Amino acid sequence: xxxxxDPIKQFEIHRMGSELKIGNFDVSFTNSAFMMVVAxxxxxxxxxxxxxxxxxxxxxxxxxxxxxxxxxxxxxxxTAGKDGLKFFPFIFALFMFILFAxxxxxxxxxxxxxxxxxxxxxxxxxxxxxxxxVGFWKNRLxxxxxxxxxxxxxxxxxxxxxxxxxxxFLSRPLSHSVRLWAxxxxxxxxxxxxxxxxxMMFAGLAGAAKVGAIAPFAMTVILTPLEILVAFLQAYVFTxxxxxxxxDALHPGH
Amino acid sequence: xxAFNFIMAAAAAAAETKEHGAEKGxxxxxxxxxxTFSSQLFWLAVTFGLLxxxxxxxxxxxxxxxxxxxxxQIADDLDSAARMQREAEHAEKSYEQAxxxxxxxxxxxxxxxxxxxxxxxxxxxxxxxxxxxxQMDVAEGKIKALRAKALSNVDDxxxxxxxxxxxxxxxxxxxxxxxxxAVKAQG
Numbered sequence: 001x002x003x004x005x006d007p008i009k010q011f012e013i014h015r016m017g018s019e020l021k022i023g024n025f026d027v028s029f030t031n032s033a034f035m036m037v038v039a040x041x042x043x044x045x046x047x048x049x050x051x052x053x054x055x056x057x058x059x060x061x062x063x064x065x066x067x068x069x070x071x072x073x074x075x076x077x078x079t080a081g082k083d084g085l086k087f088f089p090f091i092f093a094l095f096m097f098i099l100f101a102x103x104x105x106x107x108x109x110x111x112x113x114x115x116x117x118x119x120x121x122x123x124x125x126x127x128x129x130x131x132x133x134v135g136f137w138k139n140r141l142x143x144x145x146x147x148x149x150x151x152x153x154x155x156x157x158x159x160x161x162x163x164x165x166x167x168x169f170l171s172r173p174l175s176h177s178v179r180l181w182a183x184x185x186x187x188x189x190x191x192x193x194x195x196x197x198x199x200m201m202f203a204g205l206a207g208a209a210k211v212g213a214i215a216p217f218a219m220t221v222i223l224t225p226l227e228i229l230v231a232f233l234q235a236y237v238f239t240x241x242x243x244x245x246x247x248d249a250l251h252p253g254h
Numbered sequence: 255x256x257a258f259n260f261i262m263a264a265a266a267a268a269a270e271t272k273e274h275g276a277e278k279g280x281x282x283x284x285x286x287x288x289x290t291f292s293s294q295l296f297w298l299a300v301t302f303g304l305l306x307x308x309x310x311x312x313x314x315x316x317x318x319x320x321x322x323x324x325x326x327q328i329a330d331d332l333d334s335a336a337r338m339q340r341e342a343e344h345a346e347k348s349y350e351q352a353x354x355x356x357x358x359x360x361x362x363x364x365x366x367x368x369x370x371x372x373x374x375x376x377x378x379x380x381x382x383x384x385x386x387x388x389q390m391d392v393a394e395g396k397i398k399a400l401r402a403k404a405l406s407n408v409d410d411x412x413x414x415x416x417x418x419x420x421x422x423x424x425x426x427x428x429x430x431x432x433x434x435x436a437v438k439a440q441g
Binding site: 008011013022028039044047062065066088089093118122123185 | 283284285286287289290291292293294295296297298299300301302304305306308309310312313314316317318319320321323324327
């Protein structure tokens with residue numbers, strides 16, 4: 001009885017179908033891969049129905065699609081400037097993918113792709129690679145000005161500012177990925193714990209004491225909208241930080 | 255009280271389960287299980303790559319096109335609205351011009367008509383005055399003649415009267431000429 005209530009079990013990855021291998025690497029289709037496919041399919045369906053009519057006065061789907069378009073475009077414009085719009089498809093894809101993965105994970109029995117550090121780390125590394133490639137390709141060695149801010153005394157720069165800037169730059173992929181991952185992980189563990197308590201108390205207690213199960217159940221109900229908020233917020237935070245990092249790559253001089 | 259005990263028991267059971275699970279599973283916390291990394295990375299690359307391709311090649315250009323078309327349409331509409339407003343203002347101005355022209359013309363016509371009518375009335379009046387004066391003159395002449403005639407008759411009547419009076423008083427006869435002479439001498 002206790003086994004399905006294990007709060008960690010929801011993060012387990014199962015193979016779906018037969019084992020697939022490329023060289024030595026296992027690339028079997030799993031429940032995680034399935035949820036990625038579902039997320040991409042839903043985003044595509046949403047974008048397809050949002051743009052199929054091409055109406056001058058938008059309908060419901062088109063309205064939402066337009067709002068998300070403007071939302072991301074405004075975010076890029078305000079943080080990275082107009083030239084950041086070259087990265088619009090990438091940033092839009094990041095936001096949509098993370099948002100849908102987070103939201104789908106909140107549906108009971110659904111797997112949360114973003115609750116695995118390797119996925120969020122891969123996304124963060126995509127961002128960092130983009131920043132490094134674009135930064136050096138666009139500014140050549142001037143990109144290193146990022147670590148050599150103007151208007152600071154040289155001694156202070158050498159001793160304090162530049163080492164700190166370098167450390168913070170190098171820790172970006174880690175903080176970027178762990179922030180999203182930890183939020184998803186903790187939220188799902190918490191939800192599962194309280195929901196599990198409610199079930200256990202209801203099943204285990206006798207008579208009128210069963211009423212006590214209301215407390216953890218109420219917590220589950222309260223936590224669910226909070227987790228929905230977190231799911232959106234983390235997608236937003238991941239995206240806006242991506243914009244900030246890309247802004248660094250485009251304008252390293254601050 | 256019993257609820258609290260139960261929570262503690264449940265927590266302990268959960269901890270036990272975790273250990274139990276660790277025994278039979280691969281023994282690692284699933285999100286840190288490196289044996290699943292290759293598969294997740296592969297499928298992330300496939301799905302995210304596909305999403306990026308679809309968004310950048312199909313959906314976002316389409317959506318951007320819709321938005322641009324709308325903003326163009328709005329700009330066009332605003333332009334033509336401004337043009338129409340200018341035209342309306344122009345039309346209003348020419349309408350007012352025409353109105354004031356017509357008003358001035360009407361005023362002119364009224365003035366001329368009034369002047370000509372006044373002149374006519376004056377001429378008629380003058381003619382009537384002249385006619386009246388003429389008739390008055392004629393009448394006056396008539397009256398004068400009548401009066402003169404009447405005055406000359408008075409002498410005759412006086413002479414007649416005097417003759418008749420004398421003849422009745424004195425029962426005799428006098429000549430008319432004598433009576434006339436006497437009357438004239440008295441007059």
